[in-house]
Amino acid sequence: MNSKLTETEAPARPGEPAGMIRKAGRHVSQNEGLIFEKSAPGKRGMELPPLDVPACNPAAALGADFVRDGIEGFPEVSEIEVIRHFTRLSTWNYAIDLGMYPLGSCTMKYNPRVNEYVARLDGLATEHPQQSAGLSQGCLRIIHDLKECLLAITGMDAATLQPVAGAQGELAGLLMIRAYLESRGNPRKKVLIPDSAHGTNPASVVIAGYEVRNIRSNDRGQIDTDHLREFATEDVAALMVTNPSTLGVFEERIHEIAGILHERGALLYMDGANMNALAGIARPGDFGVDVMHLNLHKTFSTPHGGGGPGAGPVMVKKILEPFLPVPVVVRTDDGRFALDANRPRSIGRVRAYCGNFGVLLRALAYILAYGPGIRQATEDAVLNANYIRNGIEDAYDLPYKLPSMHEVVFSDSRQKRHGVNTMDIAKRLIDYGFHPYTTAFPLIVPGALMIEPTESESKEECDLFIAAMRSIAAEAESNPEIVKTAPHSTRVGRLDEVAAARKPILRWRPSDEDRRPETSAVGLSKGPRP
């Protein structure tokens, strides 16, 4: 297709059709042990300026019983060894910066570098959360400005930016629902959750003191409103709905769903994990949502960092405002900003200080870069998902056929006939130079392949992905073994997860060095993988 690509084409491996893998080339990765295995007494990687006050004797200062000896096994390595160690480790990771990361529900989009730059500015990274509001006007204004932007995007009335992850936002939102209902006389007992929901939803419900009641989706993957009517009884506090759902499909009857709940005195909670399909297009505040959280590390591009940090602001309608966690950033009459902790109806604090400020400011930098043009990002995200859906729809089974928004969910039912499942296909994608999609979620699709490309992918990258998926579908028929035993190109093959859980080894110990298997990745006895 593109003659330039042939130069970097991966060499064919035994049993592999030549020329199918276009994105990934061969790459030498360095072997590296654990940092503890490089340690030797007397080495160090950081020196401190000399002490400019008299040195005290720790035993005299604290009492001998309170002083520890040196820490056994603690690393002693030089600066260059630290650089090489972590640089080598880094090359063993896949990343957004290397290519498409189509994890459904995770919204792995480009993380702009200017956001990293401004988060490190002197005067922002250096600020102490306990310093007075007078010394924190810049930080408070950043929180305030972001809050205003998020309110505009969601169409809600008030917000807290304290929760530091989506799951914590869920908890804060549920606690506000509880406090609101309690103020009206009865906190109620249950929260309804569709069977397609994220696992954090039910886990958060329990901490908020509610029982989980699962409700099923209909044959179109939408909330069954008849079922909802039957279940939304007097003891139901709220429904937690993800919209678009985890199938990547908009809940077409969302307003009716809100009506059913409101009629019975219950509230509508929206999990905003999929807000990347709506920003600039539609506002949850307009279609009946009472409370929702956003994942700034998804929709608003703050880096995932290998698992975190994130931020999970919660946006609410006016009726829930008195219950927001403390403190709340307020603007005083003279235009200055302050923290208001004197809010007697508040649910309290969910985290110390003002939350993940460094994440909040990155999200603001992202929004400022787009302005109202954030709509274009949403449009491109939805276009990419539909383009990929169209490109592989004839090769994979699509169990729910409603229009896709930012993600699309296939099932492995066609490949299963050849003994190939979603995990095998996912692992084989690695050989093609892609991170896998989300496997086996949502639970309502057996053997799910959940694909979310985001707006950050070019047409070329989408085309490569489509070609890879089609090629794997063909392999599943012609050479299922190569798919079932994938990946073939990585430093390690599939790791034994059962053994890891049965007899967990969760830390390095000095004695482990002697017991290290001679065929470990650091040894060369069997050589690196082809």
Add this chain to the structure above:
Amino acid sequence: MRYLPKSPAEREQMLQAVGARSVDELFRSIPETFRLRAPLPLPGPLSEAEIIQYFQARAAENSRGFVSFLGAGVYSHLRSVVTDSLVQRGEFLTSYTPYQAEISQGTLTAIFEFQTLMCQLTAQEVANASMYDGSTALTEAALMANRITGKSRVLVARSVHPEYREVLRTYAKHTGIEVEEIAYQPSGELDRAALNQTRLSGAAALIVQSPNFFGVLEDVPALAEAAHASGALLVAGIAEPVSLGIVRPPAEADIVAIEGQAFGVPPSYGGPYVGVIATREKFVRQMPGRLAGQSADDQGRRGFVLTLATREQHIRREKATSNICTNEALYALVTTIHLCLLGKEGLREMALQNLSKARFALAELEKIPGVRRAFSGRFFNEFALEFPRSVKLINAALLREKIAGPFVLGRHYPELTKRGLVCVTETMPRAEIERFANALRRILETPL
């Protein structure tokens, strides 16, 4: 727009491919009434240069140019530029949770090292891959103690960080956990007399912090003994973990909840930080959060995977040990790199410098008439002072000297009026300590 990699012609081609006449058609499943017609009222779009200008302007509205003696849970320590340059590698910064182990060995190996370092520091057997921060780690430790013991009452020292206790109360309220507070004594340590066996018996845990919010070290072995004698667990919170470079680790505690910010993470107005839970091996299945474990592939090559996931929400849903999903992985990495650089000697030296500087500062400040230490207990790098007038007034005057003064203890402890917390780390030059002492002397010499 610079972040979007498509030309108008490519968008057209892609729309054609999917059989849509316009982009609007892609949103046809959203009822017409809810589709926005007008652009959102958002500031921007801004170029990169303008974004930098906006944030530089905000930075100038903060505390730049002020010298700060604030600790109170967040500590300023030396960091190497190496840490920041390594964590900005895209392979660390822009990767997801390492569920796909084969292409996440970098992150998984680093997590395994992080867990090991946390165990070494705390003298515990297992540590998780991170919690949000110290406040939520301590709270999750309380919930964990409740699961382990089946008892619902926890005793928490009043000398635990006030905001941590607030978070604990928020989480405890509807999980059926009763929180009871235990007073402190004049030394600043937990009041052992208030901790009689009646209160301890039937409790899931005794929760303390060491150094506590007043900077005072608790006698962890003795408290553990008292707790264990009544069948309660001891939860030890550590908000200033640099202390572990010189102070005896809380080996006797059953669960240790750490705020790791002091290990190379900038204050950043409150976050992101990195919490950790460390505990005994026998409690591992009751732990919240992710865990990386060692395994091997079919050829016997060592590799690491996320393990014991059956505790977690994505598998167990409402029966999970916690609702935590996203954690603070990148800051666990910051901490890991920072501690590898500091190493065994460096951490001890840093801790000793803190110990020495705090003592020098206390001696200088106590020379001022009317200023004396508020508590007599052992301390690391932070101590409470009693002043002859309100700390708020003193701080207002110190601001004119470009000094962010002591933390006002009266904010959280009504009985501690005229008391403030002073923190001195290795970053504070002697000259600034002396300038602070001189300024304070002048302020107190000036009649109100």
